[in-house]
Amino acid sequence: KAGVTQTPRYLIKTRGQQVTLSCSPISGHRSVSWYQQTPGQGLQFLFEYFSETQRNKGNFPGRFSGRQFSNSRSEMNVSTLELGDSALYLCASSPGQGARVTIYFGEGSWLTVV
């Protein structure tokens, strides 16, 4: 079974631009969540989607948004990029909802803002 697939793996953007990252979950998984990883802040939860509905949201500004499609694939968008948005963005999927469920991560998308 294929794992969580994220595209693109690496990208460089200019401050002020916007970026869209894509995530395909493990087949059969309906929950997708996104995380930002930086050396200073560690792993921070961005948001979680289940059946196209946002279930949880972390403490990030409104420039960060996401959506989930009917096939469970998800995208996240960051508008008006700032230098501090440079990070590894990780997508994870799980078969369902609930605190007992294991989440499985993709390889991540490395975003550099210059």
Added chain:
Amino acid sequence: AQSVAQPEDQVNVAEGNPLTVKCTYSVSGNPYLFWYVQYPNRGLQFLLKYITGDNLVKGSYGFEAEFNKSQTSFHLKKPSALVSDSALYFCAVRDEGDDKIIFGKGTRLHILP
């Protein structure tokens, strides 16, 4: 609100020796605890989890973790370290009442040949 702490930024262990990576947590309800490993330039890989039952949980690559409710700890252990175990390890907690997963800051494990 739940929280998780990994008190050591880095742990150095000689190859063949036992290793321990520490994790303590705080939740208001029943804790669900997870360990993940991250190799350079990769995503996180699931190692093991504690949901309920036996306090000693066995996971991938020979790792195990012991849940201690009284000490609110969930330390990761391995009897004999390998150089290939060198990586960044994350402990995470979820609370039944709040599905958000909270990760520790991570502990960098160096296994010395």
